[in-house]
Amino acid sequence: MTERDLRPFGRTVARWVGVGALVGVALAAALVPVVGSRAATDTAFALGALVFGFGVATWGGTVGFGGSMAAVQDHLGGESSWTRSGARQAFAVLTWVGVGWSAAAVAMSIALVGL
Template sequence: MIDRDLRPFGRTVARWVGGGGLLGLVVAGVLLPITGPQRATDTSFALGVLLFGFGVATWGGTVGFGDSMSTVQSHLGGESEWSREGARQAFAVLTWVGAGWTGAAVGASILLVGL
């Protein structure tokens, strides 16, 4: 069973978006001396959007097929701790981290490359 996070929702989302933003800046910073500013920020943006898209798609799948997965798991006598709520939380985290990463890559691109 997963304990519910009792902190305000906005603080939790801000933490994950901020972590994703920091990750996006780190990736762009590591790539900067290797590939140059435009390719570094483009690559960081692409990775952030990939993570964001994966998070949204899998979150939607979990919402749509979560009950079916729970039923199949209970029918087969699975021993895992998978739950619909836990999967939704995990993929929501991926979505918010991807959003922060993408936003940071866009900001870094504007600063380093320009409009």
């Protein structure tokens, strides 16, 4: 890939990591009055890690079994708009959102609770 090809990819990744970070900060901030700083940041981190893990696992499954799914879809004559590239992109988005979410929860934990 050339440098020109990486710029849109980098912006896309940064956008989804930022979305995840906003979700992580908002969730932790909403939970602080209810359960306290430590539990709020721990919960936000756990949910972010869950989203990240789901994204990685399903992205890997799409890469590994995407050809089989496409063959089954062709064989059955399905009318769905599912594509391998679309599925990979969707689960990559979940992965990057989970990264931002978890990172924001860690940052808030350090800021609110300390090391």
